Amino acid sequence: MNPRDTRQQRSWDSDTLPEGREKSAMVRSMFDAIAPRYDMVNRIMTFRLDVQWRRRAVRDLALPPGSVVLDLASGTGDLCIDLARAGLEPVSLDLSHGMLANDRSGAPRAQADILRLPVPDGAVDGIVCGFALRNLVDLPVFFAECARVVRPGGRVALLDVGVPHNRVIRWGNSVYFGRIVPRIGALLSDAAAYRYLPRSVAYLPAREVLVAMLRTAGFPDAVHHQLSGGLTQLMTGTRASGGPDRDTTGADSR
Numbered sequence: 605m606n607p608r609d610t611r612q613q614r615s616w617d618s619d620t621l622p623e624g625r626e627k628s629a630m631v632r633s634m635f636d637a638i639a640p641r642y643d644m645v646n647r648i649m650t651f652r653l654d655v656q657w658r659r660r661a662v663r664d665l666a667l668p669p670g671s672v673v674l675d676l677a678s679g680t681g682d683l684c685i686d687l688a689r690a691g692l693e694p695v696s697l698d699l700s701h702g703m704l705a706n707d708r709s710g711a712p713r714a715q716a717d718i719l720r721l722p723v724p725d726g727a728v729d730g731i732v733c734g735f736a737l738r739n740l741v742d743l744p745v746f747f748a749e750c751a752r753v754v755r756p757g758g759r760v761a762l763l764d765v766g767v768p769h770n771r772v773i774r775w776g777n778s779v780y781f782g783r784i785v786p787r788i789g790a791l792l793s794d795a796a797a798y799r800y801l802p803r804s805v806a807y808l809p810a811r812e813v814l815v816a817m818l819r820t821a822g823f824p825d826a827v828h829h830q831l832s833g834g835l836t837q838l839m840t841g842t843r844a845s846g847g848p849d850r851d852t853t854g855a856d857s858r
């Protein structure tokens with residue numbers, strides 16, 4: 605291991621959450637490191653609920669068979685598997701070579717930063733993105749990229765962890781993810797990464813803000829769903845024709 609790798613590995617074992625380039629370099633090397641056991645730890649720490657959340661995202665994408673769908677920040681390709689089962693044509697993009705190397709979907713895949721999609725305007729019917737929004741350094745840029753590459757009438761379905769509204773569920777969730785998940789991570793994978801992942805939810809704006817951003821970017825009917833009592837959030841929307849919607853202030857979400 606060269607000294608640069610060592611420095612990057614230490615960077616996610618920190619109490620402060622990095623920003624900008626430091627964050628994206630850290631995210632990439634952290635996912636490279638945890639890739640081989642990522643799926644197993646996911647299933648265990650979510651009691652397989654993650655499988656249901658991804659299926660729900662594909663169902664709510666509501667595109668007809670044959671549609672070309674980008675799975676952005678695809679990781680090991682779980683969403684690609686669900687997309688293919690639904691008769692869709694997935695294409696997988698991720699920053700981490702380690703995650704792509706552990707892909708199980710067999711979908712066409714490439715290493716790319718999803719803030720700069722190597723895809724022409726209006727070229728795809730849809731986009732899914734699973735549990736990656738909080739890893740990005742600029743959400744408005746990401747939503748603008750989604751609007752650029754999805755054809756008018758195309759759809760997006762974006763999943764990430766949530767903050768439950770119910771106080772008791774929120775407390776249970778924070779104890780579980782704050783104390784137990786890092787121990788599961790320590791046992792099976794990388795303790796520091798599984799300490800970082802629950803903390804990284806702090807990067808996400810409130811759901812009203814997320815929905816407003818997506819509407820402004822060009823998905824004016826965007827809506828928000830809480831899954832499993834708010835443990836996870838799902839946003840869906842349809843690409844309007846024309847440019848970004850400058851008039852949207854709508855923070856109303858369902």
Ligand SMILES: C[S@@+](CC[C@H](N)C(=O)[O-])C[C@H]1O[C@@H](n2cnc3c(N)ncnc32)[C@H](O)[C@@H]1O
Pocket residue numbers: 628631632635676677678679680681682683697698699700703716717718719733734735736739740
């Ligand atoms: C929590 S994993 C989610 C993987 C997969 N979507 C899933 O549902 O399990 C987050 C993924 O986001 C990827 N990622 C983070 N920032 C990225 C970026 N700027 N461009 C592309 N991929 C990124 C990471 O490499 C990692 O594979």
